[in-house]
Amino acid sequence: VQLQASGGGLVQAGGSLRLSCAASGRTFSGFVMGWFRQAPGKEREFVAAIRWSAGVAYYADSVKGRFTFSRDNAKNTVYLQMNSLKPEDTAVYYCAADWNLGSSSFNNYRSYDYWGQGTLVTVSS
Numbered sequence: 001v002q003l004q005a006s007g008g009g010l011v012q013a014g015g016s017l018r019l020s021c022a023a024s025g026r027t028f029s030g031f032v033m034g035w036f037r038q039a040p041g042k043e044r045e046f047v048a049a050i051r052w053s054a055g056v057a058y059y060a061d062s063v064k065g066r067f068t069f070s071r072d073n074a075k076n077t078v079y080l081q082m083n084s085l086k087p088e089d090t091a092v093y094y095c096a097a098d099w100n101l102g103s104s105s106f107n108n109y110r111s112y113d114y115w116g117q118g119t120l121v122t123v124s125s
Helices: none
Strands: 001-004 009-012 017-024 031-038 046-052 057-059 069-073 077-084 093-098 119-124
Touching: 001 093, 017 031, 017 093, 017 119, 031 057, 046 069, 057 069, 077 119
Parallel strands: 009 119
Antiparallel strands: 001 017, 017 077, 031 046, 031 093, 046 057, 069 077, 093 119
16 A cells, blocks of 8 residues: 655645655545644644545544545545644644544544555644
8 A cells, every 4th residue: 555645735724735755656536534733842743634435524623624535436535725834733744544533533543554655734824
């Protein structure tokens, strides 16, 4: 399984960015895809997850209502649309994947075996 994240950049507070994570190497039906982020000096934290087959997304409280996680089956790609960005959203964002995780494991980065390389999001105030 290979994951390629892209779409990070510099944006002003209140702006938007869309992150992409292209997945390859196998069929992803049955997989859970996740987005995590890590700010300097902080632990990696959960942002959102989606069960590939069902397309139902789960969000951290800190991003609920601002971020939207979606997937494109034909392109084997997931997206994180980030709106109303805040300076505290500044971090390196990572996409992750693993097979058939239970919903209680979605928000634990240790549950995921496959990781993309990370893409930096910087939100200026």
